[in-house]
């Protein structure tokens with residue numbers, strides 16, 4: 401049985417969004433330039449130098465019916481611009497691109513034509529030399545598989561299928577020392593277009609996807625143990641979820657895994673899932689419901705922010721391709737709206753940058769591809785952290801008319817390490833733009849056994865006036881993540 405292109409079927413009914421404008425909070429979207437070509441089913445890989453490599457995908461301007469996309473492109477956040485890099489050896493759709501421990505990128509599998517057979521080749525990108533080279537062949541030719549970097553530096557490739565009707569349970573390991581692939585234990589069931597994440601204990605969770613003929617979408621999940629090279633079943637999701645190219649799982653800061661969006665249904669009649677989300681707890685092997693998003697976001701993306709929140713962007717609900725985005729808060733398990741994209745999109749890719757901002761690239765905003773998108777957008781993330789003005793003391797009395805020093809503690813929490821803050825970037829005062837610290841020390845200010853940052857500011861530098869009731873602090877971590885915080889003040893000596 402020859403099967404048609406999954407993505408073009410899935411997105412054949414997408415209509416243009418007339419999304420409502422949602423008031424922007426501190427977070428905003430801005431243009432991140434345009435790739436040289438439009439793409440769907442491409443891959444984005446975060447490089448160790450902070451740039452993002454985009455490979456492959458279906459692009460109408462490429463040869464062989466849009467499948468021979470050899471042009472690879474790199475986004476540089478320091479210039480907010482794209483540049484071409486060397487071409488891949490083969491065009492690839494439905495491939496994987498995995499950053500290795502040494503910074504090289506392993507590109508594997510996919511198809512390079514509207515054909516039944518997949519590409520068995522793999523190749524490596526070396527960012528230091530900007531060159532591509534052929535690596536070892538896969539044990540089985542596959543697309544719609546997953547590839548996950550293991551703790552020991554090997555890469556686990558799992559499942560996938562082809563357009564001759566095969567869906568694979570096979571799995572393979574790439575050894576970066578030899579460049580060779582070998583087979584490992586097979587999954588308990590065949591899966592293609594599933595999602596995979598490496599758990600904090602080093603095992604790999606695989607969930608959902610599309611099963612063997614007659615190709616139902618799956619709710620089941622299983623775990624690979626690198627120590628034994630074997631798979632074992634774990635709890636099933638409440639909803640069947642096929643990624644159909646998009647990743648629908650993300651690892652949370654506390655080690656649990658959030659699942660959202662994806663597609664349900666059968667074979668080439670898959671339909672977008674609704675807004676429900678669910679969470680997997682590796683310690684119990686059980687999935688439980690979490691908050692619902694405002695809309696279904698099949699083909700949307702999930703990104704874990706540096707403060708533990710998750711950003712869901714765009715996607716398709718069966719009627720509309722969305723420009724909206726929303727944030728999941730780990731403290732409440734609920735979603736709330738944030739700023740919207742300039743362009744509605746689905747089947748895009750996203751990556752979190754070194755400074756915590758989120759890059760969103762390509763996809764489609766309308767009926768299939770073409771037309772599809774070359775544009776990229778950047779979500780600027782400011783995370784809210786905890787401060788205590790006059791640590792351990794309340795109310796926080798300040799005499800604006802008297803020379804003095806105000807101590808402010810930047811507190812370490814479960815999702816934020818205050819010692820990562822670059823003290824030279826910190827400003828404090830009435831609007832958070834006034835005073836630089838005159839002194840800082842690292843110590844456990846609040847006695848909870850983690851190290852905090854204690855900063856001192858000259859009162860007369862802060863711009864705090866009689867009657868002010870709050871003060872703000874802004875700054876950046878050493879990797880550039882923007883932070884903000886506020887605490888109450890009570891002015892005295894103002895009579």
Ligand SMILES: [Ca+2]
Pocket residue numbers: 788789790791792793794795796
């Ligand atoms: Ca205080």
Ligand SMILES: [Ca+2]
Pocket residue numbers: 811812843844845846847848849850851852
């Ligand atoms: Ca502390």
